Amino acid sequence: MNRVDVFKSVLWTLTGLAVATAITRFIFGLGAVSNLSDSTPWGIWKGLNVVPGIALAAGGFVVTAVIYVLKREEFHRYAKVAVLIAFLGYLSAATALVVELGLPWLVWQPVIYWQFHSALFEVSWCVMLYLGVLLLEFLPVPLEETSWFAGLRRFLTKYKLVLVFLGIMISCLHQSSLGTLFLITPEKLHPLWYSALLPIEFLVSAIAVGPLVVILGVLVICYMYRKEADRKTLSKLAYLGFIVTVIYGLIRFIDLGVNGKLPTIFDGSWQSTVFLIEIALMLVIPIVLLGIRKLRYSQAGLAIACFSAVIGLGLDRANIAGVMLQVPGSHYYPTIYEVFVSLGIVAGAIIVFLFCVEHFKIWDVKWKDPRERAEYCPKFGLASDVWLGSPGVTERVKYSLIFVLSFALGFALMPQDRIESKGVEEITVQKARGGDTLFIDGNLDAFGTLFDHARHVDNLGQKESCIRCHHMNVPLDKESGCWECHSSMYTATDIFRHDWHASPNGAAIACDVCHEPPQERQKASAKKCRDCHVDLYADSTADTLDTYLAMSYVDAMHILCVDCHRWLASADTTRAALAQCPTCHTGSQPDYLKADMRGELRRPAPNHVMMPPAVLQVKEE
Amino acid sequence: MDTWLEFARGPLFRLSFGVMMLGLLRVLLLDLYGAWEAYRRAGDKTLPWGYIIRRTLVWFFPINKVFKGRPFYSICSILFHIGLILVPVLLFAHIQLWQSGVGISWPALPKPVADWLTISTIVFALALLIGRSFSRTSSFLSRKQDYLWPLLLLLPFVTGYVCANMSVGASTYQVTMLIHILSGELIFILLPFTKIAHCILLPFSQFVSCVAWRFPADTDDAVCTTLNKKGAPV
Numbered sequence: 001m002n003r004v005d006v007f008k009s010v011l012w013t014l015t016g017l018a019v020a021t022a023i024t025r026f027i028f029g030l031g032a033v034s035n036l037s038d039s040t041p042w043g044i045w046k047g048l049n050v051v052p053g054i055a056l057a058a059g060g061f062v063v064t065a066v067i068y069v070l071k072r073e074e075f076h077r078y079a080k081v082a083v084l085i086a087f088l089g090y091l092s093a094a095t096a097l098v099v100e101l102g103l104p105w106l107v108w109q110p111v112i113y114w115q116f117h118s119a120l121f122e123v124s125w126c127v128m129l130y131l132g133v134l135l136l137e138f139l140p141v142p143l144e145e146t147s148w149f150a151g152l153r154r155f156l157t158k159y160k161l162v163l164v165f166l167g168i169m170i171s172c173l174h175q176s177s178l179g180t181l182f183l184i185t186p187e188k189l190h191p192l193w194y195s196a197l198l199p200i201e202f203l204v205s206a207i208a209v210g211p212l213v214v215i216l217g218v219l220v221i222c223y224m225y226r227k228e229a230d231r232k233t234l235s236k237l238a239y240l241g242f243i244v245t246v247i248y249g250l251i252r253f254i255d256l257g258v259n260g261k262l263p264t265i266f267d268g269s270w271q272s273t274v275f276l277i278e279i280a281l282m283l284v285i286p287i288v289l290l291g292i293r294k295l296r297y298s299q300a301g302l303a304i305a306c307f308s309a310v311i312g313l314g315l316d317r318a319n320i321a322g323v324m325l326q327v328p329g330s331h332y333y334p335t336i337y338e339v340f341v342s343l344g345i346v347a348g349a350i351i352v353f354l355f356c357v358e359h360f361k362i363w364d365v366k367w368k369d370p371r372e373r374a375e376y377c378p379k380f381g382l383a384s385d386v387w388l389g390s391p392g393v394t395e396r397v398k399y400s401l402i403f404v405l406s407f408a409l410g411f412a413l414m415p416q417d418r419i420e421s422k423g424v425e426e427i428t429v430q431k432a433r434g435g436d437t438l439f440i441d442g443n444l445d446a447f448g449t450l451f452d453h454a455r456h457v458d459n460l461g462q463k464e465s466c467i468r469c470h471h472m473n474v475p476l477d478k479e480s481g482c483w484e485c486h487s488s489m490y491t492a493t494d495i496f497r498h499d500w501h502a503s504p505n506g507a508a509i510a511c512d513v514c515h516e517p518p519q520e521r522q523k524a525s526a527k528k529c530r531d532c533h534v535d536l537y538a539d540s541t542a543d544t545l546d547t548y549l550a551m552s553y554v555d556a557m558h559i560l561c562v563d564c565h566r567w568l569a570s571a572d573t574t575r576a577a578l579a580q581c582p583t584c585h586t587g588s589q590p591d592y593l594k595a596d597m598r599g600e601l602r603r604p605a606p607n608h609v610m611m612p613p614a615v616l617q618v619k620e621e
Numbered sequence: 622m623d624t625w626l627e628f629a630r631g632p633l634f635r636l637s638f639g640v641m642m643l644g645l646l647r648v649l650l651l652d653l654y655g656a657w658e659a660y661r662r663a664g665d666k667t668l669p670w671g672y673i674i675r676r677t678l679v680w681f682f683p684i685n686k687v688f689k690g691r692p693f694y695s696i697c698s699i700l701f702h703i704g705l706i707l708v709p710v711l712l713f714a715h716i717q718l719w720q721s722g723v724g725i726s727w728p729a730l731p732k733p734v735a736d737w738l739t740i741s742t743i744v745f746a747l748a749l750l751i752g753r754s755f756s757r758t759s760s761f762l763s764r765k766q767d768y769l770w771p772l773l774l775l776l777p778f779v780t781g782y783v784c785a786n787m788s789v790g791a792s793t794y795q796v797t798m799l800i801h802i803l804s805g806e807l808i809f810i811l812l813p814f815t816k817i818a819h820c821i822l823l824p825f826s827q828f829v830s831c832v833a834w835r836f837p838a839d840t841d842d843a844v845c846t847t848l849n850k851k852g853a854p855v
Contacts, residue, residue, distance in 0.1 A: 020639065027723060396654070400647045404813075408639030412632040503623055504792035512788040520713050520732045521785070 003224045008354065011347040012399045016406030018344020021337045022099050024414045030102065032418045033337035040332035047322025048342050049096035052314040053089050054127070054178060055202070058210030059217075060086020060134060061171035064164045066211075066240065074233055080141055080362050082214045084353065087134040089213075092349040094131060099341055119181040126174030133167045141360045176203040182320055190324035192264055192275045197255050198320075204251060205282075208244035209313040211237050212286070216306040219299070221357055235296045238305065242290035245309065249283045271324060278319065282312025340410060427489035429553045431481055442489050442553045449557075449584045467538045469560060475533050486556040496529070496548030622795050629802040637809035644813025645821045652822060656832040663835035676827040694752050697745045704742030705774065706820075708735055709805075714785065739782050746771045746778075766815060773811075776804035 025033045036043045063082035066072050098104045110124045136156055143153040156163070179202030186194055195201060215234050222229040256262050265272055285308040288295075295301030334342075356362055417426075429442040432451065441448025460468060470479040477484075485495045500506035501514075515521040529536055529548075550556070561584065569579035577583055660666070683695065709715060713729035720726040730738070750771045753759045780801035784794060812818065819826070845853050 393655070396651060400651065404640060404643040404647050407643055408636045411639040412636035414632075414635065416627075416631045499623070502791055502794065504790075504795060505623060508791040510788055510790055511784075511794065517786070517788070518732070522713070522717065 003226075004354070007224060008351065008395075008399060009402055011351050011354075012402040013406040014340070014344045014347035015351065016344075016403045016408075017340040017410035018342075018348070019403075020407045020410030020414070021340045021344070024337075024411070024419065025099060025341075026102065028419045030100075031421070033335060033341075033414065035332055035335050035338070036100075037332070039327055042322055042325065043100070043332060044318075044322065044334045044338050044342050045096045045100040047318045048314070049345055050093045050100075051178065051321035052317035053093035053096070053346075055175070055206045055313055055317050056209065056213050056310060057086040057089025057093070058171065058175060058206035059212075059214040060089075060137075060210070061168045062207050062210035063214055063237070064137075065168050066237075068161060068164050069168070075237055077230075077363060078214060078218065078233070078237070080138070081218060082211075083134060083137050084141075084356055084362065085214055085217050087131070087138050088349040088353055090127065090131045090134060092345045094127060095348075096341070096345050099345075119177065119184060122177050123174055123181060126170050126177065130167060130170045130174065133163055133170060137163045137167060141356070141362065144361060145359070172203060175206045176200065178202055185325060188325050188327060189320065190271050190326065191259075191261050192256070192271060193316075193320050193324050195252075195255050195259070197251065201248065201252060201255075204244060204248045205313055205316065208241055208248045209282075209309050211241040212306040212309045215241075215302065216310055217353075219303050219306070225357075229299065231297060231299060231302065235302060238290050238296055238302055241309070242287065242296075245283060245286055245290075249287065252283075274315075274319060274323070278312055278315045280312075281308045282316055285309075286312075335415075337414070421491065426491055429483045429487050429489055431483040440557065442483065442557075450586070451584075468564070470538055473535055473538060475535060477535075479538070482556060482560075483553065485550040486553040487550075488552055490552050490554060492549040492551055494548060495550045622792070622799070626795060626799055626802070629799060629806065633806055634802070637806035641809040641812050645818065648813055648818050649821050649825070652825060652829055656825075656829045659835065660832050663832070665835055668831065673828050673831050676831075677824060680827065681824065694749070694756075697748045697752070700741055701745035701749060704738040704745070704778075708738050708742065708778070708781075711735070712781075736782070736786060739778055743775060743778050743782070746775050770815070770817065773804065773808060777801050777808070780804070 021033050030036055034043055034045075059082045063075060064079060067075050067079055098107065110121055111128070115121045137160070140153045140156050140160075143149055143156075176199040179199035182189060182194070182198050183196070215238055218234060219229055221227075253262075256265070265275060286305045289301045289305035289308075290296050292301075296305075427443045430444050432438040432440045434453075436452070436454035438451045438453050439448050440451050456469075457465065466479050469482075472480065472485065474480040474484050485493065487493050497506075501509050502511070511521060514527045515525060516527075519525040551559075562579070565578045565583070569576050660668075683699065707730065711728070711730040712735055713732065716726050716729050729735075750768065753763055753767065753771075780797045783789065783797050784801060789797065808817075812820070822829075842851075845851055
């Protein structure tokens with residue numbers, strides 16, 4: 001196995017895992033694979049793929065600007081690589097965005113329905129336009145290989161300059177507007193990253209690192225295919241990146257100084273440490289290595305400087321778009337599946353990149369010429385003595401197999417419980433506590449409802465009234481509590497548990513006992529619960545249930561209480577307040593709970609409903 | 622046992638189903654791409670489409686093969702394939718699993734039909750196996766996998782029939798069901814990599830072989846060069 005083989009195998013593995021995750025995400029929803037929630041809707045797909053991806057794709061417009069605006073013809077041989085890297089960078093960012101947003105068939109909507117108040121409106125327009133421009137810019141390269149669409153190729157080559165200038169304009173616009181996006185988060189973004197100059201900083205840092213990404217791409221390709229890199233030209237291009245990096249450093253630190261944030265850098269918090277690492281990678285290492293002429297012209301110096309700058313810029317964007325955006329009350333940590341997609345999209349882009357390098361004239365000559373007639377000189381693989389065919393066939397057979405196997409493995413690794421939950425967190429209900437006065441607080445967040453059980457018993461008619469609420473029993477029980485069946489806070493509970501009834505570790509009942517032959521074994525033809533359990537229904541006249549799902553605790557409580565309260569309120573106008581939310585959901589924790597606990601009680605969970613004080617006073621009976 | 626069943630129904634099913642679906646798609650695409658490459662290189666680019674379509678249909682519905690040569694074997698084979706394809710896809714219980722898992726469903730076979738098809742598949746699989754073992758021409762052409770495949774295919778059918786129709790105790794049911802699921806999954810995984818891949822390749826086999834048996838214009842010389850016999854008459 002050579003370098004390219006190993007590298008491609010890893011890439012195909014990652015892509016397989018990502019595709020499996022993406023398919024699961026599109027079938028079962030975001031919650032099935034990601035930890036994204038209403039309080040943290042921005043995960044690593046935006047923080048690592050979209051925002052840094054677009055910044056790192058800036059090489060396309062920077063290099064073409066250098067060639068066509070500054071008239072530096074010596075960089076012309078890297079124009080195609082730069083445009084290709086930009087195109088794939090944008091494409092991978094757009095793909096990540098589609099996987100995250102979902103509903104890909106609605107992607108045309110921002111084009112038709114304009115939302116002027118949205119910062120993302122401008123970003124989405126620019127990304128779509130620039131992606132189109134990049135596609136048109138790059139299209140002549142693959143079209144060279146075929147005689148089809150010759151007219152289109154001639155047209156695109158003729159009006160190349162128009163496309164180049166369009167690309168430069170749109171890029172400048174939206175590299176900065178991506179920074180504008182974060183101007184709306186002054187109280188969330190950490191002060192070391194937040195700045196009124198964010199749009200300018202985004203643009204300048206993208207211009208600084210853009211060419212370095214192209215250089216890194218060229219160096220990696222040269223290493224993999226064992227070719228000599230043109231270090232002289234690359235170093236000249238790197239010097240350009242060096243100048244802009246210095247300018248970016250000045251802007252950033254002057255801005256920090258003017259706003260009095262410089263002392264924050266050394267306050268010892270973890271944020272300041274991350275900031276120092278970011279500055280070291282993005283500014284210090286590249287400036288030192290590229291600033292010294294001898295190091296700039298050495299392969300190692302150039303490679304380390306570019307790599308460090310790329311990682312640094314990625315870290316900077318990831319910090320702004322995710323890590324340092326502190327949303328109170330949310331604790332986001334990416335799942336392994338989110339990481340699969342993140343890496344897989346990048347891997348997919350690199351596979352396309354390698355394909356283009358091998359099959360198109362990205363440089364002056366193609367590196368892998370199919371006309372070498374490799375099929376006439378058979379070569380056995382190292383792993384086996386099976387003749388798989390010519391190199392092209394071998395690659396096809398091998399990588400597609402790797403993809404299929406890693407896809408299946410990824411699909412098998414998908415979290416069963418999350419898929420079944422459809423993204424809703426399962427919270428087991430805790431029983432209501434207290435004596436005659438019950439505190440109903442299913443998720444134990446200390447913000448529940450006080451329920452005067454004794455008073456309800458008295459008012460509704462003593463023993464005969466139990467059945468109004470306790471409508472069913474757990475087998476061999478009487479007046480079972482609500483929580484015994486409605487045992488999940490927000491999701492329905494299967495109270496029948498088919499598999500438990502059939503399992504030898506459970507009830508160990510043979511199929512025929514409930515599903516009488518020769519009918520199809522299904523719900524409709526099965527025995528009813530009360531055919532075996534005599535004591536399930538508190539009222540002998542009650543209808544048998546048509547479902548074995550008990551609704552969520554929240555739903556059950558609301559329907560049971562609210563229906564009765566509404567009915568009472570409508571019957572008696574003096575008791576209208578009964579049907580209002582604050583009657584049960586008081587604004588604070590009950591006094592007795594405070595008296596019974598030492599120390600501070602927990603603050604309510606972010607999703608908790610807090611009611612304003614009751615407007616209408618509940619009239620005492 | 623519950624854990625094993627859960628594992629076989631969950632991750633292991635997704636693994637094997639993924640391998641089968643994408644694996645079949647893979648062999649199909651590789652096949653067609655190979656045919657396209659052969660076509661691109663071929664000197665003679667005319668293709669006898671009418672002949673290809675006729676041959677494909679003939680092999681797809683081998684009605685006229687039935688009464689020529691080996692009528693009993695042919696009829697067994699056709700009936701075996703009907704049950705083999707229809708029962709797993711159109712069984713009510715399987716569709717219910719799709720319905721509850723992913724939310725999609727399609728019309729099912731009535732239970733008596735499914736039961737009889739299952740029995741016919743089992744019977745004809747055994748008949749085919751016996752035919753293969755005792756016919757000298759067949760056994761001469763057979764490899765190990767040709768004997769193992771009918772047996773492996775029988776496993777889920779027999780266990781499935783037991784689970785669906787017989788009154789067995791809870792623990793017997795679970796063991797049988799586990800064998801049913803695991804054997805089915807083993808078939809899924811092996812499917813794209815063995816001769817059973819003909820389930821997706823068959824409709825294209827005539828086309829592919831028709832295209833593949835065309836050679837580039839200079840093939841004769843190339844063969845001679847490779848064999849170090851340049852200039853030798855072909």
